[in-house]
Amino acid sequence: MQRACTLCSSSPALRQRNSQAAELPAAIALAKRALHSWPMSQPDQEGRPPELANFEERLPAGDDRLRLVCRDCGFINYQNPKIVVGSVVTWQESFLLCRRAIEPRSGYWTLPAGYLELEEAAEQGAQREAWEEARARIAIDQLLAIYSIPRISQVQLIYRADLITPDVSAGPESEEVGLFTWDEIPWTEIAFPSVHWALHHFSQVREQKAFAPFGNPPGAGGSTSQL
Numbered sequence: 001m002q003r004a005c006t007l008c009s010s011s012p013a014l015r016q017r018n019s020q021a022a023e024l025p026a027a028i029a030l031a032k033r034a035l036h037s038w039p040m041s042q043p044d045q046e047g048r049p050p051e052l053a054n055f056e057e058r059l060p061a062g063d064d065r066l067r068l069v070c071r072d073c074g075f076i077n078y079q080n081p082k083i084v085v086g087s088v089v090t091w092q093e094s095f096l097l098c099r100r101a102i103e104p105r106s107g108y109w110t111l112p113a114g115y116l117e118l119e120e121a122a123e124q125g126a127q128r129e130a131w132e133e134a135r136a137r138i139a140i141d142q143l144l145a146i147y148s149i150p151r152i153s154q155v156q157l158i159y160r161a162d163l164i165t166p167d168v169s170a171g172p173e174s175e176e177v178g179l180f181t182w183d184e185i186p187w188t189e190i191a192f193p194s195v196h197w198a199l200h201h202f203s204q205v206r207e208q209k210a211f212a213p214f215g216n217p218p219g220a221g222g223s224t225s226q227l
Contacts, residue, residue, distance in 0.1 A: 054070055054071055054072065055068040055069060055070055055071070055077055056068070056069060056071055057069075060076055067079075080153075081153040081154055081155050082115055082152075082153060082154050082155075083115065083116040083122070083154075083155055083156075083157065084113055084114065084115060084116070084154055084155070084156040084157070085113060085114070085115075085116050085122050085123075085125035085126040085129060085156075085157050085158075085159075086111045086112055086113020086114070086126055086129060086156065086157075086158050086159070086198075087111060087112060087113070087126045087129075087130055087138060087140070087144075087158065087159045087160070087161040088111060088144055088158060088159070088160055088161065088198050088199060088202040089111070089112060089130060089134075089136060089138050089161045089162070089163055090161075090162060090163065091162070091163040091166045091179055093181055093182075094179035094180055094181050094184075095179065095180050095181075095182070095185060095199065096111075096112065096130075096134055096136060096163060096168060096177065096178075096179055097109045097110065097111065097177065097178055097179075097180055097185070097186075098110055098111070098112055098133045098134050098170070098171075098173075098174040098176075098177045099170075099174060099175040099176045099177070099178075100173070100174065100175070100191055101170075101172070101173055101174050101175045102173050104191075105191035105192065106175075107175065107189075108189050108190065108191035108192075109185075109186055109189050109190055109191060109195075110190070110191040110192060110195050111158070111195055111198060111199075112126075112129050112130040112132075112133040112134050112136065113126070113129055113133075113156070113158070114129040114132070114133070114173075116157075122157050123140045123159065126138075126140060126157070126159050126161070127140065130161070131171070132171045132172070132173065133170075133171045133173050133174050133177070134168045134169070134170070134171060134174060134177040135167075135168055135169045135170075135171055135177075136163055136168045136177075137163070137164040137165060138161040138162065138163055138164060139161060139162045139164055140159050140160075140161045141159070141160040141161055141162060142159065142160055142210070142211075143157065143158075143159055143160075143213045144158045144159055144160040144198060144201060144202060144205075144213060144214065145157075145158045145197065145198055145201050145213050145214035145215065146158075146213050146214075146215055147194050147197060147198075147215065147216055148215070148216060149194070156194060158194075158198045160202060160205075166179065182203070185199070193220070197214075197216070197217055197220070201214040
């Protein structure tokens, strides 16, 4: 069964105001976006997930690609790339790595990293991920790299950071965590190519106090997987 958007179906007055979206005050426009984000109770007959049950793909005026548009009020649900934040974290000569306890690549080693949350600064997200995955308290130094992974619509912001204390332990998404010297890193058990990128980019600027952030290695393009 198709479901109407929460805002579209709330009242005739609001439906009329939705048709004049350009005249809505900023606060009402924000409320409209939030209400369209609320999940609906069940998928529609075409199998769309509940939160998209009243949306269809169409080409909005002035656009150059198909978007998900509310059938009732014309609200456009833009789908944008995901932002991943993480860190190459060190304590003296050792690197912090986490053995993943979740898919993809469960059982393989990675950097503490994950998706940036709404209303969260990128540096705060990297610090949060280090705590969630390794119970690590870190001090962000600077941005190490920006990796673009268009195949999975992902952008990764990887920082250079120091452990405040070497006391670390596995969080709920990690089987175990460890501090490894460069020669001890389990290179054949690294979860994703971008982890290799970040570690090697870190090694190139380890003694430098300031540097420009790295990008994808030459020839890598968007072929890597997610952190």
